[in-house]
Amino acid sequence: MPEKLKIAVMASGRGSNFRSLALSCLEESFPAAISLLATDNPEAGALYIADEMGIETAVVDCGGRRGSMTPDSSSKLAELFRKRGIGLVCLAGFMRIVKGELMRIYSLRMLNIHPALLPSFKGLHGQRQALEYGVRYSGCTVHFVDEGIDTGPIIIQKVVPVLQEDTEETLSARILKEEHRAYPEAVRLFAENRLRIEGRRVFIENEKRRNSDAD
Amino acid sequence: MPEKLKIAVMASGRGSNFRSLALSCLEESFPAAISLLATDNPEAGALYIADEMGIETAVVDCGGRRGSMTPDSSSKLAELFRKRGIGLVCLAGFMRIVKGELMRIYSLRMLNIHPALLPSFKGLHGQRQALEYGVRYSGCTVHFVDEGIDTGPIIIQKVVPVLQEDTEETLSARILKEEHRAYPEAVRLFAENRLRIEGRRVFIENEKRRNSDAD
Numbered sequence: 067m068p069e070k071l072k073i074a075v076m077a078s079g080r081g082s083n084f085r086s087l088a089l090s091c092l093e094e095s096f097p098a099a100i101s102l103l104a105t106d107n108p109e110a111g112a113l114y115i116a117d118e119m120g121i122e123t124a125v126v127d128c129g130g131r132r133g134s135m136t137p138d139s140s141s142k143l144a145e146l147f148r149k150r151g152i153g154l155v156c157l158a159g160f161m162r163i164v165k166g167e168l169m170r171i172y173s174l175r176m177l178n179i180h181p182a183l184l185p186s187f188k189g190l191h192g193q194r195q196a197l198e199y200g201v202r203y204s205g206c207t208v209h210f211v212d213e214g215i216d217t218g219p220i221i222i223q224k225v226v227p228v229l230q231e232d233t234e235e236t237l238s239a240r241i242l243k244e245e246h247r248a249y250p251e252a253v254r255l256f257a258e259n260r261l262r263i264e265g266r267r268v269f270i271e272n273e274k275r276r277n278s279d280a281d
Numbered sequence: 282m283p284e285k286l287k288i289a290v291m292a293s294g295r296g297s298n299f300r301s302l303a304l305s306c307l308e309e310s311f312p313a314a315i316s317l318l319a320t321d322n323p324e325a326g327a328l329y330i331a332d333e334m335g336i337e338t339a340v341v342d343c344g345g346r347r348g349s350m351t352p353d354s355s356s357k358l359a360e361l362f363r364k365r366g367i368g369l370v371c372l373a374g375f376m377r378i379v380k381g382e383l384m385r386i387y388s389l390r391m392l393n394i395h396p397a398l399l400p401s402f403k404g405l406h407g408q409r410q411a412l413e414y415g416v417r418y419s420g421c422t423v424h425f426v427d428e429g430i431d432t433g434p435i436i437i438q439k440v441v442p443v444l445q446e447d448t449e450e451t452l453s454a455r456i457l458k459e460e461h462r463a464y465p466e467a468v469r470l471f472a473e474n475r476l477r478i479e480g481r482r483v484f485i486e487n488e489k490r491r492n493s494d495a496d
Contacts (some may be wrong), residue, residue: 115382185414186401198484199400203420225440236466267415269445275345 071257074152076143076160077105081112083158083179083249088119090250094237097165097257101150104143106135106162118216128162140166141174150154157211158249163199170171174263176211177256179249183207183223188216190224193238196228204237205226206245210263219268221261283459286313286472289367291358291375292320296327297457298394298464301332305465312472315363319358321350321377338381343377345440362387369471371464379426385429389478391426392471394464396456398422403431408453415484419452420441421460423467425478434483436467436476 067241073091075084084103092097103116106128116123122144129136144167147155157164157178164176182192184207187199196204205225212218224244228237258269290304299318306314318331321343331338339361344351359382361371367433372379372393379391397407399422404415411419420440428435439459443452470476475486 183398183401183416183418185416186398198481200435200480201398201400202435203398203440206416220417221413252330265415266413 068097070096071153072101072151073098073156073253074102074104074147074150074155075100075112075156075158076164077103077112077157078107078110078161079157081110081115083245084112087156087158087249087253088092088115088247090253093260095272096254098154098253101152102146106160109185112158128227130176133162135162135165136166140164140168140226144168144171149252153257154253155211156249156253157193158159163215165213169211169213173212174210177208177221177249178209178211178216178218179245179252181238181245183225184209184216184220191243194234195229197232197234197237202228204241206248207239208248210268219263219266221255221268221270222248224248283312284388285311286318286368287366288313288369288371288468289317289319289365290315290327290329290371290373291312291379292318292373292460293322293325293376294327294374296325296373299327299332300334301461302371302373302464302468303330303336305468311465311469313369316367317361318359321354321375326348329372337404348377350377350383352381355379355383359383359386370426371468371470373464378426378430384426384428388427389425392423392425392436392464393433395422395424395431395433396453396458396460397423398440399431399435406449406476408456409449412447412449412452417443419456421456421463425483434472434478434481436483437463438484439463442460 077084088100090096100121102114102122104124105112108125113123116176126207128139155172182196184203187195196233203225205223207220208222209220210218226244228241262269288330289441292299303315305311315336317337318327320337328338339353343354361386370391372388397411398420402410418440420438422435423437424435425433441455477484
């Protein structure tokens, strides 16, 4: 059995997508394993989950400006990941735009999950935006991270209905359930080296073959 | 049985959505009937369908500028509709932005269908935009017409998968099939007076009651 792809997860909040990824990684047949949880928030709930599950954590001060990261913190994260042989970075509720060295080094090896059917409702509060716009369907999107905000090539989307009686909470819960399915699926496809990007489109190859230098 | 709601359909092209609406209107239980097909294009295929089905037609010169309509043509259309007691205007591949008197008089009594899951992929070639963006799902949207382009409150959406092997033609065909279901459903809801707009959101009331002044 080939060595598993090493993942770093970056989260700022409670870490529910981190948890679902970590649970998937416990399955023997899953082709990836989480080596590190990195966060910009010393209060992140994700830290407790990591501790419980025996996953190494790193809290990195990304600077005072909300939504952004300092060049220093970007370099520090990149170095943390490089040292551990991280082959894929998964943003899971990480509340800053990734840029600098981390972006350069992990370009095309960094995924994000967004609670809307992109390109609709980019940015913060995708669920609330969907509700206020009055769409009949929303969902979630796992995509490659590029320089824009929620603009990278799409790997997986899941659709959920928006119900008339929905609040932001009920819609978010329905979408979150799909997020917890979508992210592990996308990571598996990446780890199995089945994703091929052409322009903006991501093609999924049926043939399963391992990236021999994934580790 | 109450009198049926009188509809005018506006189309510039082959008229496949016009045809599906017209076929629905042939059902005895359908609460609306098409009184007029209006077009800006003397070559529109929709004219032949109307002739075949015995529906009155009007060709109105809307001016030379693509996508726009002259104030005169807007007034003329409004007058054609008013005279016939039209209670609902359905845009079905009408290739101009409605404005002027027609917009003022039929505001909130005018629907449009768009081949994408709005607010994604507004404007021309929604199917091609979806394919090029690389989304996993697309669909169609029936919405009230407002001053913007494809921005009005949403009544119905239908979702279809985008397949890896799709071309613009195959995706368009899959979406069109859903358009032909969605538009009659939306017209029925309107004719049964079951739509309530709050802000941008459209609530569908379950109770069926007829708008007594619909005719």
